[in-house]
Amino acid sequence: MKLFVKVLLAILGMVILSAFHLGLSYVLPYPYAKLNIIFCVLILLMLWWNSGYIVWISFFCHLFIELFTVSPFGLVLFSSTLGILSAFWLYKYIFTNRSWYAAVAVAGISLFIYRIVYLFIAALLYLFKILNYLPLKLVFATFIWEFIFTVSTVAIVYFFISRFTSRFRASVIESSVFRYEKK
Amino acid sequence: MQSKTKTFLGISTVVGLTIACHYLGWLSPIENFFRTLVTPLSKSMYNISIRLGNEDVNSFSLTDLRLAYQKLKEENLALDVKLVNEQLLQSENIELKEQLNFVKNSGYQSLGAQVIGKNIDSLDNNIIINCGLLDGCRVNNPVIVGNGVLVGKIARVEDHISIVRLINDNQSKVAATIINKEQSLGLVEGGYGISVMMNYIPQNEIINVGDKVITSGLEINMPRGFLIGTVEAIEKEAYQPFQNAILKPLVNLDKILLVSVITTIK
Numbered sequence: 001m002k003l004f005v006k007v008l009l010a011i012l013g014m015v016i017l018s019a020f021h022l023g024l025s026y027v028l029p030y031p032y033a034k035l036n037i038i039f040c041v042l043i044l045l046m047l048w049w050n051s052g053y054i055v056w057i058s059f060f061c062h063l064f065i066e067l068f069t070v071s072p073f074g075l076v077l078f079s080s081t082l083g084i085l086s087a088f089w090l091y092k093y094i095f096t097n098r099s100w101y102a103a104v105a106v107a108g109i110s111l112f113i114y115r116i117v118y119l120f121i122a123a124l125l126y127l128f129k130i131l132n133y134l135p136l137k138l139v140f141a142t143f144i145w146e147f148i149f150t151v152s153t154v155a156i157v158y159f160f161i162s163r164f165t166s167r168f169r170a171s172v173i174e175s176s177v178f179r180y181e182k183k
Numbered sequence: 184m185q186s187k188t189k190t191f192l193g194i195s196t197v198v199g200l201t202i203a204c205h206y207l208g209w210l211s212p213i214e215n216f217f218r219t220l221v222t223p224l225s226k227s228m229y230n231i232s233i234r235l236g237n238e239d240v241n242s243f244s245l246t247d248l249r250l251a252y253q254k255l256k257e258e259n260l261a262l263d264v265k266l267v268n269e270q271l272l273q274s275e276n277i278e279l280k281e282q283l284n285f286v287k288n289s290g291y292q293s294l295g296a297q298v299i300g301k302n303i304d305s306l307d308n309n310i311i312i313n314c315g316l317l318d319g320c321r322v323n324n325p326v327i328v329g330n331g332v333l334v335g336k337i338a339r340v341e342d343h344i345s346i347v348r349l350i351n352d353n354q355s356k357v358a359a360t361i362i363n364k365e366q367s368l369g370l371v372e373g374g375y376g377i378s379v380m381m382n383y384i385p386q387n388e389i390i391n392v393g394d395k396v397i398t399s400g401l402e403i404n405m406p407r408g409f410l411i412g413t414v415e416a417i418e419k420e421a422y423q424p425f426q427n428a429i430l431k432p433l434v435n436l437d438k439i440l441l442v443s444v445i446t447t448i449k
Contacts, residue, residue, distance in 0.1 A: 073206065
């Protein structure tokens with residue numbers, strides 16, 4: 001029963017997050033509309049939870065987003081899931097310290113990987129004549145704005161949350177052997 | 184390293200299977216369920232965006248307000264006179280329409296639909312409408328607003344929703360004709376921001392700024408006569424066989440709320 005409620009709440013949360021992402025892109029004027037709220041929320045959640053579940057949440061959120069796009073099914077889904085997976089690996093193995101600049105680096109690099117994979121698949125589809133054209137300029141322009149606003153939002157939100165909780169502070173040291181909180 | 188490869192392959196397999204299931208149609212019930220969940224939220228956010236876009240946020244001083252009031256009073260008087268004239272014209276118009284039996288002769292049926300969202304992917308410039316396959320919408324059906332202003336064509340259709348490719352989208356192509364002396368033919372293409380471009384107009388034909396552009400009817404599923412826009416600028420190079428015209432769409436394509444889908448063309 002508890003698990004059922006948890007799953008239901010998770011689905012509801014993902015639907016709301018996807019709808020919020022869609023809604024913000026309608027409400028905000030260009031170029032602010034390019035803010036990728038899903039990436040922002042997922043990266044912050046990843047830093048909060050320390051868990052790889054975030055990859056699956058990303059998978060479902062982008063699956064919902066795919067339902068409202070014309071581009072070949074899977075283009076956004078595959079690239080974004082890989083983007084978030086790379087974010088998780090970056091956080092786990094490279095940017096392991098909890099700081100706003102680590103969050104910014106994770107967000108920036110994962111967004112970059114997301115768009116690179118996106119372009120790579122789009123190029124493949126173009127090669128196989130599934131796509132009629134390759135929107136290099138559009139994707140580049142989108143990436144620039146997306147990068148600026150998403151990374152800034154992650155940095156600002158991270159900074160504010162870290163004022164109220166110790167979870168987002170670099171002073172907390174965790175390892176498999178001990179857990180130590182600096183006073 | 185091995186575990187990372189395994190994770191990567193595992194996730195890729197799941198994504199691959201999802202894509203395969205989508206194209207095989209096995210995901211349709213789940214997709215429709217989630218669309219039903221997301222659509223109302225998307226629709227209300229879209230409506231908010233339209234309302235916000237229509238609001239003018241200005242602050243005025245008292246003198247500005249007095250001047251504006253005076254101006255509005257004068258405009259109101261002029262509009263009253265105009266209204267009486269228009270009422271006369273309207274009754275004449277109704278009479279003439281009845282005589283021409285316009286609707287009967289136009290030969291197409293339409294479906295009303297509401298815009299519930301727009302595409303957020305960087306590849307396309309589309310809107311989502313609440314009318315789908317089960318309502319009679321089909322791919323390539325023209326989508327109009329008002330009394331025949333073309334806004335796009337249906338690019339993808341699902342059971343209850345359709346995605347409309349707007350005329351200013353990169354992949355949009357519409358056969359068109361200019362209302363000028365030569366009735367110049369050309370192809371209206373998107374991908375130029377808020378404007379659209381009419382290409383392949385023969386070099387020797389005369390186009391003027393302000394000329395109206397309509398659909399030529401030289402393509403399947405697209406009747407002649409839907410308004411597309413007006414000529415805003417002309418690009419003419421002496422050594423080129425064709426000239427181009429930059430068109431301004433007649434409606435703001437970012438602020439569409441209600442559309443009609445032309446489903447049957449006789």
